[in-house]
Amino acid sequence: MNGIVRNALRVSALKSIVSPTNAVGTAKRQFTRTLWNMCNRHPTEAAPLTSVKIQAPSELCSCGCGSRGAHTKxxxxxxxxxxxEIVAEKKxxxxxxxxxEVDGFKVSLDGAEVTLTKQQDxxxxxxxxNVNHTVDTDAEPEIDPNDDKPDIGDMKSKPNFEVDIIRGKQTLGFTCSFNNEPGASGADDNYNDIFGIDEITLYEGExxxxxYAVAGEVVDAYLYDLLMNYLEEKGISNEFGEKLIELSTSYEHSAYISLLEGLSKFTSSK
Incomplete structure (x- = not known):
């Protein structure tokens, strides 16, 4: 995930840890205040010495993992x-x-890899x-460092994707990428395509x-438009592209939360 944006997302989460209103900090202050009150009671309010029970200090780690002082600061x-952070991300x-399934395509997940498959005609x-390194905001945010909750826009995963149309032993392959702005790539800027063709190839077997592969930006403009129409007929349209972004965004976020949970278990299992 974009380092600057993701760090900005976590400003509020990090502040919640060091803030005086944090649950842990509150508990520490309450304990200190209680101890101070006990030490400064009037002599007539003091409890009999026989009722005082001295306990040995706990050796358990203060992070709540149950380990005996095994963790560093x-x-x-x-x-x-x-x-x-995990609670915030889940919310x-x-x-x-x-x-x-998305528009008739069956979804298969394998780590960071996502595959959609459909049989027709x-x-x-x-x-x-692949969802790795695909997250960015819809627009470049203007972040005020003094703002507790900066507006960083919606974070979305917009991966490059490959389309293989397999007929018999031959495969017609397209490498596509999402445009930063509609119509930013392709033969005609008047089109509002949210994705464009980066590469075209046709081969047999593996x-x-x-x-041989050719870049989409150097093919004949009319041919490029016809190929975009061809993909649309196969179900790979602007509407499908939006659904692919939604799928990738949700899966990337889920994978990120799993990483945080794994990191937490790894750190606390010492």
Whole structure:
């Protein structure tokens, strides 16, 4: 995820840890205040000595993991922050369940890899993309460092994706990417395509570096438009592109939360 944007997202979460209103900080202040009141009571209010029970100090780690003083300060701070961060990220989730099908394409997940497959008219259409390093905001945010809750826009995952149309032993392949602005790529800027064709290839059998490929920006303008129409007929339209962004955004966010939970377990399991 974009480092600057993601760090900005976490400003409020980090402040909640060091803020005096934090639950942990409140508990510490309450304990200190109680201890101060006990030490400064009037002699007539003091409890009989026989009722005072002295206990040995706990050796358990203060981060709540149950370990006996095994964690360093950095580890304890990390565990505490991750607990807050995981809660915040789960609250921000827009889609908790990843769909198994999108517009007739069956969705398959494997780590950061996502594959969508559809059979139609005697051919197979496969769409592949990877969610790593795909998150950005809709627009470049103007972040005020003095603002507790900066407006950083909606974060979305817009991955490059490959489309393979397989017919028999031949594969017509397209490498596509989402445009920063509609109509920013392609033959005619008047079109409002949200994605464009970066590369076109046609091969038989398995793909290899020997297979010829041509960049979408150098093909004939009319041919480019016809190929975009061809993809639209196969179901890969602007509307489908929006759904692909939604799917990728939800899955990337889910993967990020899983990473935080794994990091928390890794750090606290010492």
């Amino acid at each position: 950095a580890e304890k701070d990390l565990v505490e922050f991750l607990a807050e 921000a989730q827009k889609l908790r369940t990843i769909p198994t 005697g051919e197979t259409i496969k769409i592949n993309f 793909h290899s570096d020997k297979v």
